[in-house]
Amino acid sequence: MKNAQCGWINTGEESDMLKPSKVTVDYWSALQDKKLKIQICQKCHKNVFYPRPLCTGCGAMELEYEEYQGGITVISIVAPESVAQNISHLIVGELDNGVRLLAPISTNNAMCLQIGARYGLAFLEIDGQLFPTVV
Amino acid sequence: MDMYEAFEQVDIIATYQKKPVKLGNYPPTTQLEQIAVLTNSVLSEAGLPLSEIDGLVCLPINESRLFAPSTVGDYLGLRLNYADLVDVGGASALAMLWRAYLAVASGQSNLVLCVIPGGIPPVTTEEDVNLLKYGASSSKFGSPQAEFELPLGFWGQNISYAIAAQDYRQRFGYDDDAVSKLVVSHRENAQLNKDAIFYGKPLTAEDVQASRVVVDPIRKLEIVMPVAGGGAFLVGSTKRYGNQNKRQIKPVGYAECYSEKSLYHRSDMLDTPLKYAAARALDAAKFKISDINAYQLYDCYAITVLLGLEDIGLCARGEAAAFILDNDFSFVGSVPLNTGGGQLGFGQAGMAGGLVQLFEAISQLRHELDDRQIPKCDSVLVTGTGGVLSEQNAMLLVAG
Numbered sequence: 014m015k016n017a018q019c020g021w022i023n024t025g026e027e028s029d030m031l032k033p034s035k036v037t038v039d040y041w042s043a044l045q046d047k048k049l050k051i052q053i054c055q056k057c058h059k060n061v062f063y064p065r066p067l068c069t070g071c072g073a074m075e076l077e078y079e080e081y082q083g084g085i086t087v088i089s090i091v092a093p094e095s096v097a098q099n100i101s102h103l104i105v106g107e108l109d110n111g112v113r114l115l116a117p118i119s120t121n122n123a124m125c126l127q128i129g130a131r132y133g134l135a136f137l138e139i140d141g142q143l144f145p146t147v148v
Numbered sequence: 149m150d151m152y153e154a155f156e157q158v159d160i161i162a163t164y165q166k167k168p169v170k171l172g173n174y175p176p177t178t179q180l181e182q183i184a185v186l187t188n189s190v191l192s193e194a195g196l197p198l199s200e201i202d203g204l205v206c207l208p209i210n211e212s213r214l215f216a217p218s219t220v221g222d223y224l225g226l227r228l229n230y231a232d233l234v235d236v237g238g239a240s241a242l243a244m245l246w247r248a249y250l251a252v253a254s255g256q257s258n259l260v261l262c263v264i265p266g267g268i269p270p271v272t273t274e275e276d277v278n279l280l281k282y283g284a285s286s287s288k289f290g291s292p293q294a295e296f297e298l299p300l301g302f303w304g305q306n307i308s309y310a311i312a313a314q315d316y317r318q319r320f321g322y323d324d325d326a327v328s329k330l331v332v333s334h335r336e337n338a339q340l341n342k343d344a345i346f347y348g349k350p351l352t353a354e355d356v357q358a359s360r361v362v363v364d365p366i367r368k369l370e371i372v373m374p375v376a377g378g379g380a381f382l383v384g385s386t387k388r389y390g391n392q393n394k395r396q397i398k399p400v401g402y403a404e405c406y407s408e409k410s411l412y413h414r415s416d417m418l419d420t421p422l423k424y425a426a427a428r429a430l431d432a433a434k435f436k437i438s439d440i441n442a443y444q445l446y447d448c449y450a451i452t453v454l455l456g457l458e459d460i461g462l463c464a465r466g467e468a469a470a471f472i473l474d475n476d477f478s479f480v481g482s483v484p485l486n487t488g489g490g491q492l493g494f495g496q497a498g499m500a501g502g503l504v505q506l507f508e509a510i511s512q513l514r515h516e517l518d519d520r521q522i523p524k525c526d527s528v529l530v531t532g533t534g535g536v537l538s539e540q541n542a543m544l545l546v547a548g
């Protein structure tokens with residue numbers, strides 16, 4: 014993945030964006046294998062996203078990444094003022110397990126989406142990094 | 149001893165709000181320099197010497213990443229018995245007032261300076277640029293926003309408030325007539341406030357509906373205009389400073405609540421912190437919402453007020469549109485709301501925005517306003533909102 018800079022954001026070469034920590038690195042590397050991995054608490058079974066060392070449900074530290082297999086329901090659709098060239102919109106997507114995340118939508122795909130509808134999980138490359146998206 | 153009883157010995161000694169100017173008309177000034185000027189102005193209002201200040205509540209400052217209160221204290225030449233830092237954006241005004249009242253009531257301080265610069269400081273480093281560009285979203289390594297949001301172009305207030313508005317629209321409808329009436333009401337109220345940036349510039353519902361959609365469904369005129377300004381207030385001991393022939397201002401109920409910083413993580417995005425804060429504040433005050441004389445609700449966007457009306461219990465969730473269409477929000481109306489024009493009419497001077505609501509409440513309670521004085525105003529509910537509906541507070545103020 015691209016650590017040092019994000020080509021589509023003009024923040025200089027030393028950008029801290031998209032730079033993974035030791036906890037989040039597994040999330041990003043799994044995406045490169047077209048797998049969306051979400052942390053699940055081994056004590057209370059809560060799905061935790063974004064990745065972190067502590068379960069936000071029960072405070073336990075026993076979080077394990079598990080591959081997510083399911084759909085994404087569109088909660089919101091927004092057009093940011095500044096995005097990558099092949100991206101026209103972002104959605105707030107809800108996974109079947111309740112996790113909510115941002116997902117980039119390619120220029121070709123945006124007009125077909127409907128709020129409240131559930132779509133399949135896919136992956137979209139931006140500047141060498143894969144992100145979850147909908148299809 | 150009941151905390152609120154201890155506030156019998158505490159009062160607002162003076163307030164000062166800088167008249168807002170357009171950002172382009174304000175030369176970049178360091179925040180320490182802004183704080184110095186604001187301090188001089190509020191002391192002039194109070195008629196007190198600098199040496200009386202022995203307490204300070206401030207926000208983080210650009211010129212010093214750490215140790216802001218002692219840096220400010222040193223810059224002003226103060227020896228402080230009490231210092232505190234609040235960092236809750238638009239909720240800062242109320243959070244400061246609460247901490248200052250506690251400091252005076254508990255004997256830690258005789259006179260607390262609360263100060264919020266609201267002008268743009270010089271931009272000299274990449275960190276300054278990022279702070280201006282990304283606002284509440286940190287671009288530093290390790291920040292969840294830097295890693296999961298900023299690379300996708302997700303930053304700034306507009307997108308997140310639009311997400312809240314979309315959710316509202318999906319569930320209850322986003323009524324153009326109600327939203328534009330709400331905006332126009334603020335602008336009408338601003339016509340009675342000579343300091344407001346939009347004084348002398350009335351607006352129609354058609355203007356609102358014809359303004360550009362910035363992020364669906366939010367239109368340009370539903371968003372506050374950023375201005376340069378700022379303000380300060382002094383909270384002090386009535387034993388030391390008397391009542392200055394003004395009605396005493398007392399908080400009788402206050403609560404704050406913090407929830408997800410990025411609201412899209414919230415399973416119910418409309419489950420706002422203010423709902424909880426307002427309920428606790430009213431419970432502490434033993435007031436019913438309908439017993440209150442006026443409402444000063446934080447208004448960075450029309451959707452914030454719309455949700456706020458529901459959060460404080462003037463109407464149920466989803467019923468704000470009907471409530472707005474049924475009521476008159478002027479100072480003589482059925483529901484006096486943001487009677488000085490709110491920030492939608494006054495302008496938003498960055499972190500100092502919340503002072504608009506607080507100072508209007510104080511002026512109304514002290515019956516100091518000529519053109520827009522609510523005839524009988526003994527209680528005002530004030531709210532604050534920081535970030536994107538992430539840090540919110542509510543305070544019921546009474547005069548007596």
